[in-house]
Each structure stands twice: as structure tokens, then as C-alpha cells.
Amino acid sequence: MTTAKRDTYTPETLLSVAVxxxxxxxYDGTSMEHLSRAAGISKSSIYHHVSGKEELLRRAVSRALDELFGILDEEPARVGRAVQRLEHVVRRMVEVLIGELPYVTLLLRVRGNTDTERWALERRRDFDHRVAELLKAAAADGDVRGDVEMRLATRLVFGMINSIVEWYRPDGRGMGQREVSEAVAHLVFSGLRAQQD
Amino acid sequence: MTTAKRDTYTPETLLSVAVxxxxxxxYDGTSMEHLSRAAGISKSSIYHHVSGKEELLRRAVSRALDELFGILDEEPARVGRAVQRLEHVVRRMVEVLIGELPYVTLLLRVRGNTDTERWALERRRDFDHRVAELLKAAAADGDVRGDVEMRLATRLVFGMINSIVEWYRPDGRGMGQREVSEAVAHLVFSGLRAQQD
DNA sequence: AGAGTAACCGAACGATCGGTCGGGACAAGG
DNA sequence: CCTTGTCCCGACCGATCGTTCGGTTACTCT
Incomplete structure (x- = not known):
């Protein structure tokens, strides 16, 4: 059996350590020496599993981006009233952020120094635009207040959601995904909705 | 006169380029070679003005932290009802973020690899706690809703405010400080207040 | 004119960077 | 037995890192 082995590294298990x-x-502050020490194998052994430092970064941000874009393909994000689709996306974003915390954290911190990083930034922008259009549609329906500029509101809401990676830690008796996504949705929509809920 | 000279570097003017x-x-992705190229002087010349790379970081984050803590000393942040002191702090935080954008940006991205970075993280935590206490006091007064956990709400609001550094660019005909701080206060307090405003 | 100093430079330092190389240990398959 | 392939290692590579050093230019002060 191939899945039962745990005492040796695969690209995936090595990735979880690296991330x-x-x-x-x-990312820039991490040397291959740091990685080898954390993984418990020598520096050169890492190259047996992956082609180098940048592949680890690419695998990590790809995983995060795939999960995020996956949200937009879910049925509640595609059908129904815009404001409800938006709320689903917001809640699911929080869940993905928490569920894939280290990978999304890394994604949100790329600066654009390499091709991989610039590609990640571009895909992030695409995702943001998709959500911004959803918000605009909800405003056109009259379901969110019109006195705040949509571009500005989108960015502030994204900022609130993305900031979760800066403090959320899943250590045992902390708060759960549900509690956080409820609080975010509450804060966001009680401030955005035209009518009181 | 000493202030009229502009063709030569001072620690301050060099800092603005470095930041x-x-x-x-x-920070980790920037070499002294990068800095020298951006400043238009040689690598070794930088050391005539500052002791090294880390001093530039320390000067930058100190400036940001001093501005932020200065908010708490302002009169509207010290006297009056807690909810109103909180609103003043929130609005002024946005103004400081935008006014000292590059310095605060750098502060918010510190990771903790050196002593300077760990010191900055510690002072940031102090500031956050001060604001969290203000929010708790406002909740005790019954001026903000009690169905969201204060610790969670503080972090989300900080996340929203701090995210401004990720997208705000002061290029000419963009939005102004006032517009952003109004939008933030609107979003935050319409979602937090117990009664409708 | 001469002394002092601020601002700058090219060259080089030891250390560390990401990555390569040849080979050893070990298990599986014949 | 011997081969084959996986997983790992120490030693080493050229490049780049932050920093230092000796020296040059140009301006100020006396």
C-alpha cells in the first residue's frame, strides 16, 4: 500500500512543513537550511522531492487559489439573488481561509518579486473583481446601501476577511469556523444592508 | 542655512527612499544593492548616513508607532463617552495610516525575525490592547451591541482598518483621507452600534 | 593657503544564499 | 546473488548577502 507510509516525505507532506x-x-526570510532543519532532513534531500524553493511556493498558493475560486463555482454562489450569493461567498471565504489557513496566509503575503508571485497576485485580483461584481449587482438590486462607494466597500470587506489569517489560530479550545463566519457576516451585512435585518 | 539643502542625503531623506x-x-527581499540603486548612491555610501539595514527598519517602524500612540494622547481620545472616544480613535487611525502610509505599511508587515521586528510586534500588541479596552468600555456602557464577542470584533475592525495599506494609493485624483475614514466609520459603527443612527 | 570634514566611491571581506553532485543505505523483484 | 529505484547524505558550487575599509572629491572655516 502506498498511502500508509508516513515515515518518509512526499511533496505534499514536505509542503505542509515548508508552508x-x-x-x-x-518566504524571503526562509532559507533552504531553515526548511531542512524544520523537516528533519538534509538540505539536498529536499531537492529529491521538489525542484526547489519556488516550487514549494507555487504549490502552496495554487492550492489556496483553487479553493477560493472553487467557491464561485458552488451552486449558492451562481444562482439566486445577488445579495444572497454574496453572503454565501463571504461565509465560504471565511471557511476556506480557516480550513486552508497556512496556504491562504502565504498567498495573501506574496509581494511580486518572482514570476510565481506575480502570477499569484494576478489571480488574486481576478478573484477580487469577481466578488466586486457580485457586490455591484446586489447594489443594483437595491439590497445593499448605495451611500458607500462599491470599490471602497469591497476592499474594506476583503480587508476584514483576509485579516483573519493574521490572528486566527486553530489551537484546540479556540473559536470555531462557524463562530467567525457568523461574526463576519453579521458585521459586514448589518453595515451594508439597506434595510434592518 | 541647513534646511535648504536638498541635493544630498540625510538619514531622513534616505529613509523615505528605503521604506x-x-x-x-x-524587507527581507530588499538588498543593500537594491537600496543603493534606488537612492542613486553607492552601497557603501549608505553606511555614511545610517549604521545599516536594520536601523532603517527601526527608524521606519518607530515613526509609525509614535504616530499611532500619539492618537491615544489626543484629548478626544481621553475624555468623554467611551463610544465617542473609540470613534475618534478609529477615524484618526485611518488618517495616520494614510498620512504615514509607507511607514505604517512596513510596520504592519513585520514578521519577527530580528530583535527590532519583535520589539515592533510587541508595541503593536500594546496598541491593540489599548483600543480593545476602549471597545470593551463602550460595550459596558451599552453603546455597542453585545452579541458579538469583543475580542473577535476588535480584531476584525483592526483588520479592516489595517488593510487600507494594501490598496490605498495617494496618486493625485484618488479618494481622500476624509472619504476613507468616513466610509470606515460608517461600516464599523453601523455594524456595531446597538441603536440605529 | 592649509586643515578639517561631510559625502561619496570601488574593492573586497566572511557569511550565507539556492542549488548541484556523487555516492551510501536499504528494500523490492528477478 | 545482482540489479533497480527510492530516499537520503556531506561536500561543494558560483552568486549574492550585509558590511568594512582605504581613499577621493569638494566645500567650509580659519
């Missing part, structure tokens, strides 16, 4: 270190020290 | 590059490439 953790990347988030602690920053 | 800009730090924010574009990340």
Missing part, C-alpha cells in the same frame, strides 16, 4: 516555516519567517 | 523599496520588495 509553516514560510509563514513564520516570511 | 518605499522595502514596501515594494519586502
Amino acid at each position: 509553516q516555516v514560510f509563514n513564520e519567517r516570511g | 518605499q523599496v522595502f514596501n515594494e520588495r519586502g
Whole structure:
């Protein structure tokens, strides 16, 4: 059996170690020496599993981006009133952020120094635009207040959601996904909705 | 006169160049070679003005932190009803973020790899706690809703405000400080207040 | 004119960077 | 037995890192 082996590394298990270190020290601040120490194998052994440092980054941000774009394909995000589709996307974004915390954290911190990072930034912008259009549609329906500029509101809401990666830690008896996504939806929509709920 | 000279560098003018590059490439991703190219002087000349790379970081985050803590000393932040002191702090935070944008941006991206970075993180935590206490006091007065956990709400609001550094650009005909701080206060307090405004 | 100093430079330092190389240990399959 | 392939290692590579050093230019003060 191939899935039962745990005492040796696969690209995936090595990735989970690497992403953790990347988030602690920053991608540029992490050397292959740091990674090898954290993984418990030598520096050169890492190259047996992956082609190099940048592949680890690419795998990580790809995973995060795939999960985020997956939200937009879900049925509640495609059909129904815009404001309800928006609320679904907001709640699911929080869940994905928490569920894939280290990978999304890394994605949100890329700066654009390499091709991989610039590609990640571009895909992030695409995602943001998709959600911004949803908000605009909800405003056209009259379901969200019109006295705040949509471009500005989108960015502030994204900022609130994305900031979760800066403080959420899943250590045992902390708060759950549900509690956070409820609080975010409450804060966002009680401030955005035209009518009181 | 000493203030009229502009053709030569001072620690302050060099800092403004350095901070800009730090924010574009990340602190760890910026080499002294990058800085020298951006400043138009040689690498070794930088050391005539400052002791090294880390001093530039320390000067930058100190400036940001001093501005932020200065808010708490302002009269409207010290006297009056807690909810109104809180609103003053929120609006002024936005103004400081925008007014000292590159310095605050750098502060918010510190990871904790060096002593300077760990010191900055510690002072940031202090500031956050001060504001969290203000929010708790406002809740005790019954001026903000009690169905959202205060610790969670504080972090989300901080996340929204701090995210401004990720997209705000002061290029000419953009939006002004006032417009942003109004939108933030609107979003935050329409979602937090117990009664409708 | 001469001394002092601020601002700058090219060259080089030891250390560390991401990555390569040849080979050893070990298990599976014949 | 011997081969094959996986997983790993120490040693090393050229490049780049932050920093230092010795020296040059140009301006100020006396």
C-alpha cells in the first residue's frame, strides 16, 4: 500500500512543513537550511522531492487559489439573488481561509518579486473583481446601501476577511469556523444592508 | 542655512527612499544593492548616513508607532463617552495610516525575525490592547451591541482598518483621507452600534 | 593657503544564499 | 546473488548577502 507510509516525505507532506516555516519567517526570510532543519532532513534531500524553493511556493498558493475560486463555482454562489450569493461567498471565504489557513496566509503575503508571485497576485485580483461584481449587482438590486462607494466597500470587506489569517489560530479550545463566519457576516451585512435585518 | 539643502542625503531623506523599496520588495527581499540603486548612491555610501539595514527598519517602524500612540494622547481620545472616544480613535487611525502610509505599511508587515521586528510586534500588541479596552468600555456602557464577542470584533475592525495599506494609493485624483475614514466609520459603527443612527 | 570634514566611491571581506553532485543505505523483484 | 529505484547524505558550487575599509572629491572655516 502506498498511502500508509508516513515515515518518509512526499511533496505534499514536505509542503505542509515548508508552508509553516514560510509563514513564520516570511518566504524571503526562509532559507533552504531553515526548511531542512524544520523537516528533519538534509538540505539536498529536499531537492529529491521538489525542484526547489519556488516550487514549494507555487504549490502552496495554487492550492489556496483553487479553493477560493472553487467557491464561485458552488451552486449558492451562481444562482439566486445577488445579495444572497454574496453572503454565501463571504461565509465560504471565511471557511476556506480557516480550513486552508497556512496556504491562504502565504498567498495573501506574496509581494511580486518572482514570476510565481506575480502570477499569484494576478489571480488574486481576478478573484477580487469577481466578488466586486457580485457586490455591484446586489447594489443594483437595491439590497445593499448605495451611500458607500462599491470599490471602497469591497476592499474594506476583503480587508476584514483576509485579516483573519493574521490572528486566527486553530489551537484546540479556540473559536470555531462557524463562530467567525457568523461574526463576519453579521458585521459586514448589518453595515451594508439597506434595510434592518 | 541647513534646511535648504536638498541635493544630498540625510538619514531622513534616505529613509523615505528605503521604506518605499522595502514596501515594494519586502524587507527581507530588499538588498543593500537594491537600496543603493534606488537612492542613486553607492552601497557603501549608505553606511555614511545610517549604521545599516536594520536601523532603517527601526527608524521606519518607530515613526509609525509614535504616530499611532500619539492618537491615544489626543484629548478626544481621553475624555468623554467611551463610544465617542473609540470613534475618534478609529477615524484618526485611518488618517495616520494614510498620512504615514509607507511607514505604517512596513510596520504592519513585520514578521519577527530580528530583535527590532519583535520589539515592533510587541508595541503593536500594546496598541491593540489599548483600543480593545476602549471597545470593551463602550460595550459596558451599552453603546455597542453585545452579541458579538469583543475580542473577535476588535480584531476584525483592526483588520479592516489595517488593510487600507494594501490598496490605498495617494496618486493625485484618488479618494481622500476624509472619504476613507468616513466610509470606515460608517461600516464599523453601523455594524456595531446597538441603536440605529 | 592649509586643515578639517561631510559625502561619496570601488574593492573586497566572511557569511550565507539556492542549488548541484556523487555516492551510501536499504528494500523490492528477478 | 545482482540489479533497480527510492530516499537520503556531506561536500561543494558560483552568486549574492550585509558590511568594512582605504581613499577621493569638494566645500567650509580659519
